[in-house]
């Protein structure tokens with residue numbers, strides 16, 4: 001079993017030094033006379049359009065600190081990360097990753113902030129707006145393959161043949177440490193909510209977490225199960241075309257799936273992260289899939305509430321809409337759902 005013991009205070013101490021760090025808002029939407037939905041809007045995170053900055057930026061900073069410790073034999077204080085000495089050292093480092101869009105933005109932002117370089121592999125299905133944004137962030141962009149998995153293989157091969165540091169947001173046998181840092185970064189989201197709910201004592205009963213490789217859902221689930229005083233039902237939400245976590249759960253082991261390309265591009269991952277799989281297997285979660293049509297409809301419905309996102313960002317809402325009808329027949333506990341808008345609509 002892979003160990004994942006995150007401390008949200010660590011990424012928080014890093015982000016609190018940045019003026020762009022703010023707790024993302026929770027909004028309440030009245031769905032019906034007896035259902036009020038909590039929405040945490042991660043489209044506003046760090047000015048980067050999605051929650052992914054919390055993972056990629058923190059992991060870049062952590063790996064640079066590790067490098068410092070390796071060279072100088074002493075740990076770097078969090079406050080020392082933004083010094084010229086660190087920039088000078090980081091200038092020899094290049095971070096390489098594959099991305100469906102947002103992870104690349106996160107890694108490129110972190111690398112630029114701390115003086116390192118980045119190289120991002122994008123498959124042909126990634127919208128052109130991401131490439132433009134990455135170039136603005138001074139990343140080198142390489143288009144490779146027709147799927148996320150193909151771009152990932154290219155990034156892995158790159159790191160093997162160059163000195164670049166592979167910073168993938170997924171994990172597989174023998175590759176855990178960088179993705180576990182990324183997931184530690186995401187724990188900030190669940191910790192912000194814990195603090196908010198401790199104050200209001202208004203804990204959600206049902207949590208919907210959309211998943212690609214499962215890093216976000218795994219990190220959130222870990223934190224909810226370990227630190228929220230009132231336990232909700234947790235739903236892992238995947239596209240019908242890419243239910244790799246559901247398939248893994250059913251098989252009892254990490255399992256790849258095959259399927260068409262999904263319009264939920266950031267969730268269109270056919271191989272699960274094994275760290276996420278391990279967490280979810282031990283956390284009593286449920287699995288839901290949403291169709292292309294359901295995610296599209298959810299995007300439009302959120303827009304009517306003034307919340308602008310994409311099918312990937314709206315997938316949790318789509319699952320909530322689907323699930324609320326089955327909840328009506330259960331009604332054994334009060335229904336206080338929460339969903340996450342995981343990106344805004346920076347795809348024009």
Ligand SMILES: Cc1ncc(COP(=O)(O)O)c(C=O)c1O
Pocket residue numbers: 050052100102103169210211212213214215216217266267269312313342343
């Ligand atoms: C907007 C958005 N939502 C959800 C996810 C899913 O996260 P994960 O791949 O960690 O499951 C991603 C991943 O890139 C994303 O960009």
